[in-house]
Amino acid sequence: MRLYWELARCGYRRTAIYRTAAISGAITNTFFGFLRAYMFIALYEARGEVGGYTLADTLAFTFITQGMAALIGLWGWWPIAESVQDGSVASDLSRPYDYQFAWMAQDYGRALYQFVARSAPPFVVGMVAFGITLPGDPLIWLALVPTVILSVGVSYGWRFCLNLSTFWWTDHRGTAGIAMMIGMLFSGFLVPIAMWPDGLREIGYLSPFAAMVAIPIDVFLGKLSGTDVLAALALQAFWLVALLALGRLVLSAALHKLVVQGG
Amino acid sequence: MRANLDLYLALVRAQVNAQLQYRTSFLLMAASQFVVTFTDFLMVLLLFTQFPSIAGWTLPEVAFLYGLGGIAFGVSDLVCGGFDGLSKMIRLGTFDRVLTRPVGTFAQVLASDVQIRRLGRIAQGVTVFALAVSWLDVTWSLDKLAVLALSLAGGAVIFTSIWVIGAAITFWTVQTSEVTNVFTYGGEALVSYPMPIYAEGIRWFFTYVVPLIFVSYLPALYILERPDPLGLPPFLQLCSPVVAVLFLLVARLCWAFGVRHYQGTGS
Numbered sequence: 001m002r003l004y005w006e007l008a009r010c011g012y013r014r015t016a017i018y019r020t021a022a023i024s025g026a027i028t029n030t031f032f033g034f035l036r037a038y039m040f041i042a043l044y045e046a047r048g049e050v051g052g053y054t055l056a057d058t059l060a061f062t063f064i065t066q067g068m069a070a071l072i073g074l075w076g077w078w079p080i081a082e083s084v085q086d087g088s089v090a091s092d093l094s095r096p097y098d099y100q101f102a103w104m105a106q107d108y109g110r111a112l113y114q115f116v117a118r119s120a121p122p123f124v125v126g127m128v129a130f131g132i133t134l135p136g137d138p139l140i141w142l143a144l145v146p147t148v149i150l151s152v153g154v155s156y157g158w159r160f161c162l163n164l165s166t167f168w169w170t171d172h173r174g175t176a177g178i179a180m181m182i183g184m185l186f187s188g189f190l191v192p193i194a195m196w197p198d199g200l201r202e203i204g205y206l207s208p209f210a211a212m213v214a215i216p217i218d219v220f221l222g223k224l225s226g227t228d229v230l231a232a233l234a235l236q237a238f239w240l241v242a243l244l245a246l247g248r249l250v251l252s253a254a255l256h257k258l259v260v261q262g263g
Numbered sequence: 264m265r266a267n268l269d270l271y272l273a274l275v276r277a278q279v280n281a282q283l284q285y286r287t288s289f290l291l292m293a294a295s296q297f298v299v300t301f302t303d304f305l306m307v308l309l310l311f312t313q314f315p316s317i318a319g320w321t322l323p324e325v326a327f328l329y330g331l332g333g334i335a336f337g338v339s340d341l342v343c344g345g346f347d348g349l350s351k352m353i354r355l356g357t358f359d360r361v362l363t364r365p366v367g368t369f370a371q372v373l374a375s376d377v378q379i380r381r382l383g384r385i386a387q388g389v390t391v392f393a394l395a396v397s398w399l400d401v402t403w404s405l406d407k408l409a410v411l412a413l414s415l416a417g418g419a420v421i422f423t424s425i426w427v428i429g430a431a432i433t434f435w436t437v438q439t440s441e442v443t444n445v446f447t448y449g450g451e452a453l454v455s456y457p458m459p460i461y462a463e464g465i466r467w468f469f470t471y472v473v474p475l476i477f478v479s480y481l482p483a484l485y486i487l488e489r490p491d492p493l494g495l496p497p498f499l500q501l502c503s504p505v506v507a508v509l510f511l512l513v514a515r516l517c518w519a520f521g522v523r524h525y526q527g528t529g530s
Binding site for chain 1: 288291292295296298299302303305306309310312313314315316317318436438441442444445449452453456457459460461462465
C-alpha cells in the first residue's frame, strides 16, 4: 500500500514539474469556457429551460466541464502507449507491483495536481465572471468527493484499455482521435446529456462516459436527490470495476503478444 | 520566388508520397479526422434540436459560418503543420540545419510537415458548408462568389499567420505554448458562431488585434445579405483578403525577428 502511495506522490510531482504547461492549459480551458458560455447565453435568449437545465445550470456545467477535461484526460493521456513504443514497458512489467494499480496510483497523483492547477482556476474565473453559485446543501458536498474520485477512476479504466491497444496498433494517433470523439460525445461534455432528445437521454446516462462527466455534474447541480445520488455512485462504481476488469483481460492478452528483444 | 515555390512543391510531393506508402494507416487517419471534426458539428445539430436560433441566426446560417471557418482553418492546418512542429526542431537542434541551407527559413519550415490526413478536416468543413448552402436560399451572383472565394483564401491566410506568430514566440519559449491554441483551435470555435454573441472586449480583440471577424462573420453578412447589429462599415465585409495580407506581413515580421533571436538549445 505504501508503494502505491509513493507512486501517487510521484505522479503528482511529475505533473507539477510542467508548471507553464499547466498555466497555459488553464488559460486555454478558461477561454473555451467563455466562448461556450456566450454561446449558451445567446441560445437561452429564446428559451428559459432545456431538459431541466436553466441558464445558470448550463453556465456552471460549462466551467465544470472545462475544469474536468484535464482531470479525466479527455484530450489524451498516452504515457503507457509511449512506454510500449520506447520499450520501457518491459522493465515496468517486471517490477514487483501490480502493473494496472501502479499506473492507477500515478494517475490519481496526476489528477490531484490537475485538479489544483487546471480544474479550480477556470471554475473560479467562470464563477466570478458569470455569477455561478456553489451548492449550499452539505449533502451535495459530501457526495461530490466520491463522485469525482470515481469519475477519475472510471476514466483511468478506459484510458488504460486504450493505451494497451498500442500492443496491436503501434501508432496511437488514429485511436486517440476516435477515443477523444467518443469521450466528448458520450460523456455529455459538449452538450449536457439532459438536453439530448428523449430516448437517447436515458441510454446516455447509463454509459461509462456519463460516469466520467455527466454524473458528477448532476450531483453538483443538485439534479439528483437522495437515493438517486446513491444509485449514480453505484453506477460509477460498477463501471470502475468493469473497466478495470476489462483492462486486466486486455493486459493478459497483450502479454502473450509481447516479445522483449535484447536486455 | 519561382525557385522557392518549385522547391516547396517538390518537398511537399516527397512527403505526400511517403505518407501514401502506408495506405491503410493514411485512410484510417483521414477518416478519423473527418469523423472527429464532424462529431463537433453533430453537437451543433443536437443543440439546435433544443434551441431555435442563436442571436437571430438559424441552424443553416450557423452552419454557413461553421463551414467557412472550418474550411479556412482546415487549409491552414494542412499547410502549417511545420510551424506547429517548430518546438521540436529547436529542441532537437534540426533548426540549425534549416539555417545552413540557401533557401528561406519560412519556406523550409512551411514545407517541413504537410500531413495529408488533415484533408479529412477540410472535407468536414466542405460537407457542412455544402449542407448550409443546400438549406439556405442564397441568390448567388458573381460578386458573392468572388467574396466567398477571396474570404476563404483570406481566412486560411489569417489562421496561417496565427500559427506563424505562435511559432515565432517559440524561439524564446522553446516549448510550444498551449496559449497559441486559444487563437487557432479557439479561433476556429469562435468564428463558428455569429460575432454579436460575444462580449464587447472579445469582439474588439478579434476585430482589431487578431482579425478573426474577417474569416466568417463579415463575409457571411455580405453573402447572406444580413443586417449587422454591430454597425461596422459595410465595405469591411469585402476586406478579408486585404486584412489577411496585412496580417501575414505582421506574421512574417514576427518570424524574421524570431529567427534573428534564435539561439540553439545546445543539444
